[in-house]
Amino acid sequence: MDRSECSSRLLASAMHELRNALAVIRECVGLASDVARLQARGGEAARNIPKGMTARTVQDLDEVQRQVSRASEIADAVDFLGEASTSAGRSAQCDLARVASVFCVLARRRARAFHMELLAEASNEPVWCARDAMDVLLDLLAVFDICASAGGDVQVCFKAQRRKEGPGLLVSLGAGGETKEMVVSALAGSGSLMPDQGGWASRLVPWVSGDTKHFWLSLGAGQTA
Amino acid sequence: MGLKLLLADDETEYVDTLAERLELRGYEVKVVHDGTSALTSVENDMPDVAVLDLFMPGLPGTKVLAELNRRHPGLPVVLITGQTGENACGDGPAQQAFACLTKPVDFSDFIRIVSDAAQSRAGAGEEESSHG
Structure with missing residues (x-):
């Protein structure tokens, strides 16, 4: 994509x-x-x-x-x-909290078709990331596709945060149906599937080892070029 | 009592309000909010026309349409969709429907199309009787 x-x-x-x-x-x-x-x-x-x-x-x-x-x-x-x-490829940075919020609005209807609910947790202040907003939307849609292809039927919450290794998005799975475990497995095995854009490799990893409800979408680190 | 309609749409506020407007005009309306319930409803209480949202969660309108065509080939189905572009009503299973309407649907157009759909069924029934 x-x-x-x-x-x-x-x-x-x-x-x-x-x-x-x-x-x-x-x-x-x-x-x-x-x-x-x-x-x-x-x-x-x-x-x-x-x-x-x-x-x-x-x-x-x-x-x-x-x-x-x-x-x-x-x-x-x-x-x-x-x-x-319009500014794809030319923008130096974006506010991850805003991008996550916009993504949830844009993808809401598509999510309903898969019994998914998308939420963006508000942030008190912008969480700036040296990435193009369009690329972050691309990453979020890739996460969405992984959840949907595993059966959906789950609540997915995004929260922009800054960790010591850089800014990113905490992806939390909330209430879900019978397919929730398949969604967890799909997300857990998706780290290397995230697209590499413009020298930046986005990675999705468990928030902490063994945690099956929270994943970290790393966006600010891991420059490959 | 007027025509008996089945309305299936997961946009509950929309379909409930549409049903009330139809009931004010004497239609008998059954509302469901997903595809599986639409199939069950038809089996339990055959409508004159089924109106289905094209993209419902779970069993989408196209699959409900295909199943209804298989089980009840004479039942006219009208599709409604909020989607636009080639993938909405343009091709594929949606072609099997009596009509495919794009939201927001003009109410008088809706009434006209549903009436035409019901008449098409009545006409087909008369034709079958005359040949039988």
Whole structure:
């Protein structure tokens, strides 16, 4: 997978998610409009409005607000992806916390197809890494693919951190289904599978020896060129 | 009672609200949120039209469609997807559906297509009867 394919896949997932948000908005507004029309018509039409429907329309308007926030978050993430794609190969550094957060938004829809939930733990301050944001997105998508190909059905949390050997991402597996052990095995055996980009070799290793829930995605060390 | 519809989509807020709008218009609607439940629902209570999200977790809409075509070849299936591009409705199993719609779907278009799908089934049934 190259940067272009990574970008295309994340964009497709984000647009799918955006269309779902728009679909919810359209139906919520449509239902509120349906009820308002029946009420305006009065008489039997108004009396036939199912009980609780007026309260439901208030909930729907709240839902519209939530979906607008969802769509706005996707738009921000797509903006980031566009900027990262444009500056790929020329950017000197990125904030890993921000990249992980954007990745989770972009890949959310794709994750749902595999019963996966992606989370990015907030960081109090930026975790700078001397890597191109697009390459980090590529690494995160590679981690995602490993989990999905092993069956998915697991919660994956990313947390940007700085260890003494450099910055990276703590990849933690949360609640999962029957395939969780297969995901663990796949991640444990994937260290050498991570792509080598521009002289940087990303490596995925257990956080501590014997730990099956936490992995360290090393991004700031291991320069190969 | 109007047409009997099965709606299968994992986007719960979307499909639940769509169902309420349809019920206001007299449709009888059954909602499920995954492909396996869609197959079970059809076996238990045959709808006039099945509306499936193309990309549901677990058993995706295309596989549900293939299975429904095998078990109940006369049941019209309408696919809905949030995905765009060539891989959405363009080719493959999605071609076996009566129609494939892209979200956000215009409600009046949805009603029209579902009605057409139901009529296609009724028409096919009459044709079978006249030949039988």
